[in-house]
Amino acid sequence: MRRHSKDIPYASFCILCLLSILCVACGGSKGPHVVNTTKAMDAQQIYRWAFRLPDINSFDPGVATDTISLQAVSLVFTGLVQLNDELKVQPQLAQSYEVLDNGLTYRFHLRPNVKFSDGHPLDANDVAYTIDRALSPEVNSQSGVALTYLGLIKNAPERTNGEVKSIIGSGILVQDPDTVEITLREPAAYFLQALTYPTSFIVERSVIEQWGSKWTDHLNDHDGQGGAGPFKVKEYSHTTGIVFVPDTNYYGAQPQLREIHYVPYKDRDTSYNAYKANQTEITDIPLAQYPVAKVRDDFSQTNNLTLYYVGLNYRVKPLENIHIRQGMAAALNRDLINKAAWHSAYKPSCHIVPEGMYGYNPALTCPAGTSTKGDARRARELFQQGLKEEGMTTSTFPQLTMTYPSQSPETANEATIEIQMWKTVLGITVNSATLSQNSMYTAQSQTWKNNGPLQIWIAGWGADFPDPQDWISLQFGTNQPNNAYNFGFNDSAMVSQQQELQKQMQAADVNMDPLARAAAYNQIEQQLVDQVAWLTIDQRPEMRLLKPYVQGYKFNPVSLIPPDDWGAVYIAQR
Incomplete structure (x- = not known):
């Protein structure tokens, strides 16, 4: 679950100034500059990557859910x-795969002679063990998301609740050391996309x-394992932080970097200042610095699949009333919020499925046919209608609480x-x-399924995989743990309509026709927006500064670098 207030850190550096022999983090505007692409000596192939937490939350692929942890995991x-x-599914450890039994069975053929980083062989039994372990009650209880990505597998729900001791032999079958089959409970168009999640x-x-349970503290044992x-x-x-070195047993393109230093910083400002002092190669940008940073030569941004929204708990009166929610949505001028709180760095939005996907x-x-600018007159009409339906007035409206993360001054402003x-x-x-x-x-x-502790709150979501299911059914479907809104x-008087919409989500999830699926999700999304299932505020690009001597580095809308991309990244002479 790539929740996004789980910040995405990234960053980078300045131009090779023509008037100096030094590479400096100057703050001037864009203009002609020279970048030497000749590879530097091995001793200089060190990439210093800042992240904004005291430590990663988890190094365990079966447990990690935030972007900062997943970048290390990946x-x-x-x-x-x-x-x-391009966010297309590609074989990785698998050399190829086949879809059988009308979409119920996936047969994966592993690459030959794959090894773990300590030289031990990796085969189909390790694949079966990993997936079964992720669904075990012991591991799933630490994050609760295994069913989100692996729940389509036969007997997966029963594995997480302890009804079965293993899905090996039912949901997962090892045909031979190089071949493993995964059997689903029902066909689903998004299964391979979900399987790309770590x-x-x-x-x-x-x-x-x-x-x-302490196994990740020993990843550096035996020269890396x-x-x-x-x-x-x-x-x-x-x-x-963490120091990474190339895995010489890696089956893909060998990295040219000799080390990656994944270094914690307490906030954006500290990371940004470290970058300007040439202590890191990449940094994200404090929003107050955005107007200056966006004209630098070392600035770039990616249109990330990340939305921020205001959550409303349907189990809190009178937030279950559609006209109350529509009134609150129409009262917000998202364009003004973006300008005043976020320095106009983001794109105001009412969407649930983000642009670019x-x-x-x-x-x-x-909501209610308004725009991102809101509509004060319409907001008052809707809200008063809701109050009348609830037997309330503005003076008897309960004092509700909006909760938001404490570490961001911009979020406080919002x-x-x-x-x-x-x-x-x-x-x-x-x-x-x-x-x-x-x-x-x-x-x-x-x-989830409760009146609290949250009533109204600010949160965000970044794509786990590029499919509307990750934004529609995963957020608002029946018995989905992400459905903290209790849709x-x-x-409410409309709960039966909401439950009917949940049935439409389930049908769209298993529709194998891409055009028909997209059309179904479009219709569902508009109804969710009209009911203010999310009160979306904006879509957020990932913005960073990257030193120009870092060559071959690619960015994508989900912020996780494909493993073979690292073979093209190197430090140039400067």
Whole structure:
């Protein structure tokens, strides 16, 4: 679950100034510059990558869900299939695959002679072990997302709740050391896309059995072990970060970099200043610096598949009323919020499926037919209609609380602006509260099927895989843990319509016709937007500075670099 307030860190450097022999992080505007593409000596092939947490949340592919952790995971571990830079599914550890039994069975043929980074052979039994382990109650209980990506596999739900001890032999069948079959409960067009998520990246059983729950602290043992990706772990400190070196047993293109230093920084400003002091090769950008940074030669951005929204808990009165929610949505001027809180860096949006992805609907309209600018008159009409239906007035409207992550001043500004807009347009008072980012994730999980702890909150979502199912059914479907909004599980007058819409989601999920699927999701999305299932605020690009002497580095809309891309990355002479 790539929740996005789980920040995406990335970054980079400045121009080779023509008036100096030094590469400096100057802040001038774009103009002619020279970049030497000649590869530097091996001793200089060190890439320093900043991230904004004290430590990654998890190094375990079966547990990690945030982008910062998954970037580290994706250096060391790989899966049967993964996404390329165009977000197309490609064979990875698998050399090829076949779809059999009308979409119920997937047969994967592994590359020959694959090895873990410590030289131990990797075969189909390791694939079966990894997927079965991810679905085990012990591992799934740590993140609760195994069914999100592997739940289509036969007996997967029963494995997570302990009803069956293993799915090996039923959901997963090892035909021979080079061939493994996965059998689904029902065909689904998005299965391979879901399988690209790191939950199923292959892990080394002997390491886990030796070290148990602390196994990732021993990835640097024996000169690097545990995975089969382009890099292995040389050093891992929970305070100073991770040092990666090339995995000489990697089956794909060998990295040219000699080391990657994955280094923690407490916030954007610290990371940005370290970049300007030439202490890192990449950094994301404090929003206050965006107007200056965007004209630099070392600036670039990617139209990420990331949306931020205001969540409304349908089990909290009177938020279950469609006209109350529509009034609150129409009262918000997203364009002004973007300008005032986010320095005009983002794109105001009402969408649930983001622009740039299969299934995006350019004809979608905001709630109640409004635009991203909102409509104060319409907002008051809708809100008053909702109050009448609930037997309330503005003076008896309950004092609800908006919760948001504490570490971002821009998010605090957004919350303040939205609360003020509701007061000015609708005449209601909404309180505010903050939680740490990790506590926000916990609170969202606890709000599923409950009246709290969250009532109104700010959150975000970044694509796990490029399919509308990840944005529609995964967020609002029946018995989906991400459905903290309790869509379809509430006491509203429209709950039966919501449940019917959930049935339409299930039908779209298994529709094998790409055009018909996209059309079905478009219709479902418009209804979700009209009901304010999410009160979407904006779509956010990933913005960074990258030193121009870093060559061959590619970015994509999901922020995870395909493993073979690392073979093209190197440090040029400077």
